[in-house]
Amino acid sequence: MMKIDRTGQKFGKLTVIADSGNAQLLCRCDCGVEELLPRGITKPSYKGRKMCSYCKGGVCEVCGKRIKYNSGQIPATCSDACAKARNNEREKLRYQAVKNTEAYKNTRSSYLSKLRERLNSDPVLYAAFRERAKSYLKKSRSKPEQIEKAKFIAKARWQRIKNDDALYETSVLYARKQYDNYSDDDYKRIFNRERSHTRARKSRSCLE
Numbered sequence: 497m498m499k500i501d502r503t504g505q506k507f508g509k510l511t512v513i514a515d516s517g518n519a520q521l522l523c524r525c526d527c528g529v530e531e532l533l534p535r536g537i538t539k540p541s542y543k544g545r546k547m548c549s550y551c552k553g554g555v556c557e558v559c560g561k562r563i564k565y566n567s568g569q570i571p572a573t574c575s576d577a578c579a580k581a582r583n584n585e586r587e588k589l590r591y592q593a594v595k596n597t598e599a600y601k602n603t604r605s606s607y608l609s610k611l612r613e614r615l616n617s618d619p620v621l622y623a624a625f626r627e628r629a630k631s632y633l634k635k636s637r638s639k640p641e642q643i644e645k646a647k648f649i650a651k652a653r654w655q656r657i658k659n660d661d662a663l664y665e666t667s668v669l670y671a672r673k674q675y676d677n678y679s680d681d682d683y684k685r686i687f688n689r690e691r692s693h694t695r696a697r698k699s700r701s702c703l704e
């Protein structure tokens with residue numbers, strides 16, 4: 497059976513740009529992406545997507561990159577790294593939501609007092625606990641992938657703050673308060689340089 501040449505025809509966001517008579521048509525989406533789609537899109541009964549896989553996939557909730565849709569449910573994020581960052585963020589939000597509830601406070605304070613009791617009554621355990629905490633901190637600070645991960649999460653977070661005026665405003669006020677609260681010694685320890693008072697004043701007046 498002769499197939500109709502579909503070149504130039506439009507289906508949803510897709511325009512057929514090449515029809516070689518095969519089962520697939522080369523289409524260009526309104527967004528500019530070119531992809532092969534089944535000839536079935538020409539049928540009125542076609543229920544599948546009439547847009548490219550990126551328009552279908554939407555954007556990553558974490559980094560904002562377009563997601564290439566494959567099949568099934570549309571994922572919220574573009575990669576394993578973004579999925580992890582999103583989970584961490586959600587876990588943080590969950591913690592923020594429960595941390596001031598009585599139930600959480602009670603559970604936590606009873607856990608901490610039990611732990612403190614045990615550590616105080618057992619010097620060997622106390623020493624081991626200190627050692628472990630110290631080595632954990634040292635280890636996580638020396639692992640390049642941990643540092644990369646922290647940078648990645650910070651970057652994604654900053655991206656989100658930057659795109660939200662209210663959030664940005666809050667974070668600027670918060671940061672300013674933090675800087676003001678640092679003693680000169682703290683400042684030197686954190687930023688590895690002396691605090692420049694003139695500069696601090698200058699940047700503050702810019703924000704006001």
Ligand SMILES: [Zn+2]
Pocket residue numbers: 509525526527528529547548549550551552
């Ligand atoms: Zn598209």
Ligand SMILES: [Zn+2]
Pocket residue numbers: 556557558559560561573574575578
């Ligand atoms: Zn992403």
